[in-house]
Ligand SMILES: Nc1ncnc2c1ncn2[C@@H]1O[C@H](COP(=O)(O)OP(=O)(O)O)[C@@H](O)[C@H]1O
C-alpha cells in the first residue's frame with residue numbers, strides 16, 4: 001500500500017487550509033444519550049491533530065441507517081455536542097449535508113476550528129448504487145471545502161462501504177489515510193498472515209445478511225467459527241428448526257444450508273437460547289433448547305449451556321476475533337451470553353481482537369476489562385471484510401491518488 005498519510009499532510013502544512021475528514025461516529029444511542037462514546041474518542045486524535053496544526057476541519061459522518069432523508073432520531077446533534085466536549089470547544093453542526101447551512105458553517109470556520117455536517121446518509125446519493133449519483137454528492141462535498149482542500153479518510157468502521165463520503169470523495173480531493181485507519185489495519189494485518197492456532201472467530205449481532213457472506217470466505221481460514229446473536233437463527237432454520245419470531249433472513253436459508261454442509265464440525269451453534277414473548281427488557285422470558293423455540297417467542301440471547309460451549313471454544317484459542325454481541329445485551333435479561341463469552345475471551349491467553357461498534361460498546365457497557373483484549377477495533381464489518389481478504393474500497397481508493 002502506497003497511500004499518503006495524515007503525517008504527510010501535516011508535514012505539507014495545513015494551517016489555514018480546509019480539511020474534510022470522514023470519521024465513523026456511528027455511536028449507540030438511547031434517545032439522544034450516547035451510551036458509549038468510544039467511536040468519538042477514537043476519532044479525536046486525527047481531528048485534534050489537524051485542528052492543532054491550524055486546519056479548518058470539516059467532519060462528515062453517518063449515524064445509523066436512515067433511508068436517504070432527514071430523520072430526527074438519526075441526527076448527529078448528540079455526537080457534535082460530545083465531540084465539542086472532548087475537544088473543549090463548541091463544534092457547530094450544519095443542519096444539512098451539502099446545502100445552505102453546510103456552506104455557511106464551512107465558510108465561517110476559522111483556522112484551528114472544527115465543524116460537522118449533518119448525517120451524510122440523509123442524502124440518498126451517499127449510499128446510491130449509481131456511481132454518477134455518488135460522484136455528484138462527492139463533488140458537492142469537495143465543493144464545500146474548495147479546491148485547495150484535502151480529504152482525510154479516518155472512518156475505519158465504514159471503509160468497507162463504497163459510499164460517496166468514503167470512496168468517491170477521495171477521487172475529488174487529494175486524499176490521505178488517517179491515523180485510526182492506519183492503526184486498525186496494522187493490527188488486523190497480524191491476523192491475516194499466519195495466525196497462531198487454534199484460530200477461532202466468534203460472530204453474532206444483527207447485520208445478518210452482511211455477515212453471512214463473510215462466513216463462506218472465513219471458513220477455510222479458521223479452526224472454529226462460533227455463531228450466536230441474531231445470526232444464529234437463520235442457521236437453526238436451515239437445520240429445519242422452528243425459530244418463532246426470532247431474527248430470520250428467510251432468503252438466506254439456502255445459503256446457510258450450504259454453509260452448514262461445507263463447515264461440518266467447524267461451525268458451532270447455540271444449543272439453548274433465551275426467548276422472550278416480546279422485544280422488551282420486562283418481557284416474559286424462558287431458556288429453551290435451540291431446537292425448541294415455539295411460535296410467538298423470539299430468541300434474544302444464547303442460553304447458559306451455549307455460553308459454556310462458546311466460552312470453551314474461545315477460551316482455548318490462541319487467536320480470537322469476535323464481532324457481534326451474542327444477544328440483545330442492551331437489555332440486562334439478554335446480556336448474559338455476551339458477558340459470558342466476552343469474559344472467557346478476556347480471561348484467555350489468546351491474541352484477541354474484538355471489532356464492531358456494538359461489540360466494543362458491549363465490552364465497556366458490561367464492565368469487562370478492556371485490557372483483557374489485545375485490540376478493540378472500531379470496525380466490525382470492515383474488520384471482517386479485511387480478514388476475508390477483500391479490498392476495502394475506502395482504503396483501495398487512497399492508493400489510486402487523487403484524480404481531480
Ligand atoms: N438475538 C438477537 N436478536 C436481535 N438482535 C440481536 C440479537 N443478538 C444481538 N442483537 C443485536 O445486534 C446488535 C449489534 O449487531 P451488529 O451491528 O452486527 O454488531 P457490531 O456493531 O458489533 O458489528 C446489538 O444492538 C444487539 O442488540
Ligand SMILES: O=C(OP(=O)(O)O)[C@H](O)COP(=O)(O)O
Nearest residue numbers: 026157158356357379380381382
Ligand atoms: O457500525 C458500523 O459497522 P459495524 O456494526 O460493522 O461495526 C459502521 O458505522 C458502518 O455502518 P453500516 O454497517 O450501517 O454501513
